[in-house]
Structure formats: C-alpha cells, structure tokens
Amino acid sequence: MAEIQKQSKGFMGGFETKLKLLACQGNDRSWNVVPGNESITIEDTGNLGDGALVMVNLSSNNQIQGTLEPASTRIIGILQSFSRLLEKSKSQEEEIETWKESLTIQSEQLSSRELEMETRLEQLERMEEEFNQFEAQRQEISAAREEAELLRKELTLKSQKLAQEREQLQQEQQRLEQNFQEGKFLDEKQAAEIQSLLDSLSSEIDFTGSWGEHLHSCLSAIDQQQELFTKHWQKLEQNQKIIEQDRQKYLQSQSALNNAQQELDTLVTSIDGAKQQLQKKQQSLLSKQEIIAILVEQEKLQAEIQDSLDFAGIESSGMALDQKIDIQALENMPLSELEKIVTNLEKDFQKIAQFVQDQEEELSWQCQAVAELEQKIQEASEFDRLALDHELAEEKEAKKMLDETLVGQRRSLKERHERFLQHSRILKRRQGVFDLDAELQTVDLEPIKNTLQQQQKNLLQQKELLESEVASIQENITTLKTDLEQKTTKEETLNRSIQEQVDVLEKQNLTITKMQAELDFYQENLQSLQDGLNQIREQLETISSSITDEDQTGQSPSEVLTEIDRMIKDLVST
Known part of the structure; x- marks a missing residue:
C-alpha cells in the first residue's frame, strides 16, 4: 500500500510523482508497516490524484509490476475482514462464557453429588454400626437361649432326680409309718443310715432358691431386651410414616412435572x-x-x-x-x-x-x-x-x-x-x-x-x-x-x-429407596431377633411354671425331710 505524492519541479515546471510506501503484505497475508520514509518514483498514475492511496505490486528490487489499483476496495475488504474477525472473536468470547457457565454448573453438580455420596457413606456407616449392634444382640440372645436350654436340661435332670428321691422318701415314710403301727422301732444303726440318707437328700434338693433367683435374673434381662426392641419398633413405625409422607410429596411433584411437560409441549x-x-x-x-x-x-x-x-x-x-x-x-x-x-x-x-x-x-x-x-x-x-x-x-x-x-x-x-x-x-x-x-x-x-x-x-x-x-x-x-x-x-x-x-424427583426417589431399604433391613433383622427373644421367654416361662406347679402340689422337700427327721428321732427315743 502506497500514497501518491506529487511535488513541483520548481522553475523547470512540471511535477514529480512518487509513491510513498506505507505498508506491505507478507506471505502469511499479514500487514506490516514499512519502516523509514521509503519512496519510489513513478511516471504515470493515470487519473489518480495527489494523496490517493493505491495498491502496487513490487519485485524484489522494488520495481513496479502491473498497474496501480485504488486501495479503497482493498481497504474496505480489510476492514470487513477485521469486522468479521471482531464478530468471530465476540462470538468466541460468548462461547467461552457459555463454557464457563456450563463448567460452573457441572462443578456445582459434582459438589452436590460428592456431598450426596458423603451423606450416603455416613448412612452406610450408621447402618453398619446398627447392624453390629443387632449382631451383638443376636449373639446375646443366642447365648441366653443356650443358657436357658442348659438350665432347662439341668432342671429336668434335677427334677427327675428329685422325683426319684421324693418317691424313695415317700416309700420310706410309708415303711416307717407301717413299722410304727406294727410296733417296730429303729435301732441306732438304722437311724444313723436313715439320717445320712436324709442329709444327702437335703443337700441335693436345696436348689429351688438359687435356681429361682437365676431364672428371675434371666427373665429380667429378657424384659430389658424387650424394652430396647420396643424402642426399635417405635422408631420403625415413625420411619414408615415419614416414608409414606415422602411418597405423597413425590406423587405431587410428579404431577407438577407432568403439568409442566404438557405446558412445554403446548409452548413448543x-x-x-x-x-x-x-x-x-x-x-x-x-x-x-x-x-x-x-x-x-x-x-x-x-x-x-x-x-x-x-x-x-x-x-x-x-x-x-x-x-x-x-x-x-x-x-x-x-x-x-x-x-x-x-x-x-x-x-x-x-x-x-x-x-x-x-x-x-x-x-x-x-x-x-x-x-x-x-x-x-x-x-x-x-x-x-x-x-x-x-x-x-x-x-x-x-x-x-x-x-x-x-x-x-x-x-x-x-x-x-x-x-x-x-x-x-x-x-x-x-x-x-x-x-x-x-x-x-x-x-x-x-x-x-x-x-x-x-x-x-x-x-x-x-x-x-x-x-x-x-x-x-x-x-x-x-x-x-x-x-x-x-x-x-x-x-x-x-x-x-x-x-x-x-x-428433585430423582433425589426424592433415591431418598425413598434408601429409606425403604433401611426399613426392610431393620424390619427383617428386628423381627428375627424378636422371634428368638419370644422363644427364649416361652422356654423360661415354661420352666418357671413347672417349678411353680411342683411347689403347689404339697409340702416342700425341706418340710418333708424335717418331718421325717422328727419321726426318726421319735422312733429312736422310743
């Protein structure tokens, strides 16, 4: 790009025409300012006047090739290209801003998901702790069941042995009464043998007090365990009410979403x-x-x-x-x-x-x-x-x-x-x-x-x-x-x-699903524990009723032994 400059030749008359080089275009189509004040002499500029901007092709030795062309068209093209470049840059800036907003939204969503995962992990840890508690309670109930079973077996053996000894005592009592009626009395040796047998029997049958206390302790522990289970059942019922309310909210939100979707279809x-x-x-x-x-x-x-x-x-x-x-x-x-x-x-x-x-x-x-x-x-x-x-x-x-x-x-x-x-x-x-x-x-x-x-x-x-x-x-x-x-x-x-x-619906559905899974877990494990506890209670109550029935049949074994001992002493003294 050059500027036409016409200068007077002085007293000789005429004009000298030069092209002042302003800018040049490189191979990459970029424009650079020509340094200095470089000019080229030219003979004919056609109908272009002084100060006009022209486009000229120069060789490597600054020789003009071709004809001069007005620079207006090229300048307009450059300005249009620059304008399009600005528009493209503006469009790219808007696109970058859109990307930034999208990345911000995605970052917020990731943060929300991360917070949700942390909450889920906390819930899983809490469920694991509760599961461990249930497992410990299950083990306690199993131990109590084994102990009750052992107690029942031992009590059965003791009861059988007591029944046999009671039968022997009754037979001996009958024999003594018969001897007493027949006028037959015991000598010292027989009385000593009977007294030894009574002492042994007394030591064997002195169990009702300690076993009764132990049985009462087991029943008290089962009652305490039942109180804990009752709290869990109440909590389970409350959670069921909460999840039912959440389901109603979910249905309302789903209905609102359907209405919004219909409105969107009409708008489209x-x-x-x-x-x-x-x-x-x-x-x-x-x-x-x-x-x-x-x-x-x-x-x-x-x-x-x-x-x-x-x-x-x-x-x-x-x-x-x-x-x-x-x-x-x-x-x-x-x-x-x-x-x-x-x-x-x-x-x-x-x-x-x-x-x-x-x-x-x-x-x-x-x-x-x-x-x-x-x-x-x-x-x-x-x-x-x-x-x-x-x-x-x-x-x-x-x-x-x-x-x-x-x-x-x-x-x-x-x-x-x-x-x-x-x-x-x-x-x-x-x-x-x-x-x-x-x-x-x-x-x-x-x-x-x-x-x-x-x-x-x-x-x-x-x-x-x-x-x-x-x-x-x-x-x-x-x-x-x-x-x-x-x-x-x-x-x-x-x-x-x-x-x-x-x-929101996805979150509500996820929350409802998680709560339902927790409720199913609680109900399944709690019901199995409750069934085990009820079974132990039934066994202990059966044992307790057996002891009570024996006590209600007549005198206690201690009283019978005391009476026999008195009768033997009377026979010996007689």
Whole structure:
C-alpha cells in the first residue's frame, strides 16, 4: 500500500510523482508497516490524484509490476475482514462464557453429588454400626437361649432326680409309718443310715432358691431386651410414616412435572407456528423489497432519461429563455465584448457544472451507503438491527436533504447552460461560423416529458404503497420476533424448571429407596431377633411354671425331710 505524492519541479515546471510506501503484505497475508520514509518514483498514475492511496505490486528490487489499483476496495475488504474477525472473536468470547457457565454448573453438580455420596457413606456407616449392634444382640440372645436350654436340661435332670428321691422318701415314710403301727422301732444303726440318707437328700434338693433367683435374673434381662426392641419398633413405625409422607410429596411433584411437560409441549407447538408465520412474513417482505428494488431501478432509468433530455439543451422552456435574453442588444454590441461575455458564461457554467458533479457523486455515495445499510439490516441480528436502523434513518435523511438541494442546483445549471448556448450561437453567427445545432428546428419534447413525469409519479405512488406495506410487514415481523423471543425465553426457563424438577424427583426417589431399604433391613433383622427373644421367654416361662406347679402340689422337700427327721428321732427315743 502506497500514497501518491506529487511535488513541483520548481522553475523547470512540471511535477514529480512518487509513491510513498506505507505498508506491505507478507506471505502469511499479514500487514506490516514499512519502516523509514521509503519512496519510489513513478511516471504515470493515470487519473489518480495527489494523496490517493493505491495498491502496487513490487519485485524484489522494488520495481513496479502491473498497474496501480485504488486501495479503497482493498481497504474496505480489510476492514470487513477485521469486522468479521471482531464478530468471530465476540462470538468466541460468548462461547467461552457459555463454557464457563456450563463448567460452573457441572462443578456445582459434582459438589452436590460428592456431598450426596458423603451423606450416603455416613448412612452406610450408621447402618453398619446398627447392624453390629443387632449382631451383638443376636449373639446375646443366642447365648441366653443356650443358657436357658442348659438350665432347662439341668432342671429336668434335677427334677427327675428329685422325683426319684421324693418317691424313695415317700416309700420310706410309708415303711416307717407301717413299722410304727406294727410296733417296730429303729435301732441306732438304722437311724444313723436313715439320717445320712436324709442329709444327702437335703443337700441335693436345696436348689429351688438359687435356681429361682437365676431364672428371675434371666427373665429380667429378657424384659430389658424387650424394652430396647420396643424402642426399635417405635422408631420403625415413625420411619414408615415419614416414608409414606415422602411418597405423597413425590406423587405431587410428579404431577407438577407432568403439568409442566404438557405446558412445554403446548409452548413448543406455539413456537413452531410462530416460526412458520415469521418465515411467511419474511418471504413476503423479501418479495416486496425485490419489487421495490425493481421500481427504484426504473426510477433511476427514468431519471437518467430525464437528465439526458435536460442536458441535451432541447427544452420547451427555450422560448421563455429567449424572452429573458435581449437578442437585439447582443447583435448590436461589439464582437469583442460579446466574446468576453460568452467566455465568462462558459467559465461560470463549468464552475457550476463541476460543483453539481461533485454533489452528484456525493449523492451516489450516499445512495450506496443507504443500500449497504439496508443489506446489513437484513443480515444483522435483532440486537444490532436497532443501532443500524437508527444509522439508516440518519443516512436517508442526509440523502433526502442532498437530493432536495440538487433539484435547485440542476435547474440553475440547466438555465446557465441554455444561456451559454444562446450567447454562443449568436457569437458564432456573427463570426460567420456555421452552427448546425442552431439551424436545427427545436423539437418540443414537452409531451414526452409530461408522460415521463406521470410515469415517475405512478412509480413513486407504487413504491410508497409498497414501502408502506413493507413497513407494516416489518412491524409485524418485529412483533412476531419479540413474541418468539419471549416464548423462546419462556421455553428455556421452563426447560430449566423441568430439569430441576426431574433432579428433585430423582433425589426424592433415591431418598425413598434408601429409606425403604433401611426399613426392610431393620424390619427383617428386628423381627428375627424378636422371634428368638419370644422363644427364649416361652422356654423360661415354661420352666418357671413347672417349678411353680411342683411347689403347689404339697409340702416342700425341706418340710418333708424335717418331718421325717422328727419321726426318726421319735422312733429312736422310743
């Protein structure tokens, strides 16, 4: 990229043209600033003026290859590429922010899962402790069962032995009573043997007190164990009520989720309908804009025809202009003075013509800017469209003011051109120069111009009508887009809400499942322990009732032995 610099050669006249190198493009298509103040002399720059920016291809020895090209197109391309790069960078930043939000959400979910796992581990540890307690209680019950069984067996043996000895005592008592009735008495030796037998029997049957206390201790321990089991049964019943309440909450949450899902389905159907309607409106807008573009091209074509007629110098207003010019005075004035007037008129016309041409170019650039903005608006997003609409309104206002200004300037230019032509024709005629244009009969193009103006008016009405329809369609599209954005936002919110409800339902279901598993575990183990405890209680109560029954049959073994001992002493003393 270089800048054209034209410098005067001084007293020799002429200009020296140089290219000041500004920047160069490398193989990687990147641009770098040219260091220093390097310039290249060039002979011909075409119609490019001083200060113009151009693109030039240079060889390795700084020789120009090819022709100079205006840099405007390349600069616009670079700016567009830079703009696209900024948009892409902005899009990537938004994508990065989205990733960050997603990672944050995932991190929160992982933290929640980690906390849930820790809670689950604590529950498992607690269940393990309770299981160990149950196992210890099971072992205690098994030990108590074995001890009760041992006690029952020992008690059975003692009872059998006691029954045998009691039977012997009864037989001996009967024998003694029979001897006493027959008058037979015991001697010292027999009395000693019987006394020895009674002492042995007394030591054998002195067990009811200690065994009764031991049995009472076992029953007390079983009662204490039953109190602990009762607490566990109460806790189990409370947990069953809690889990039933949780199930009701789960069903309510599931019903709310179904309602939200139905609402989402209805909203999705509405969004699809809105998208189809928006697509139809956009297609209608595009077709009407294409028609407007065709009408604009027709307007431009008719304007060019009108300009061609106007600049041809053949206008119906020529007679009116002739009436303003004093032709007789021009015929009588000195030729030199007339030449001077014609020269001044020509300079004035060229000056005005150059100014009008500059204004026409500016209007052309303004029209191009409006067209580019309209194209950008069609491709822009809803957020960028607001700023572009404001900019388009300003550009259209500037175009309108410039167009209105050019109307008077064109009219003034036409009048000056016609005045110059009239004076030039008179001058040529007085100089004896044959002027073919002056000899031609003036053609009256007023009917053609009127027809052309009527067509322009009709085109303008059609364009205004279409523009009104386009504005209405654009307003409808804006309303539809706003409604669609609101529905889309509502859909996203509803989706998030449904996902949150699904997560809550999963947690509730997991909690209910865990509690149910714990309840099943407690109930299964607690019931087996309760059955074992009940069995031991039944065995001990059976033993206790057996002892009680024996006590209720008559005198106790101690009392019987005492009575026998008294009878023996009586027999011996007798």
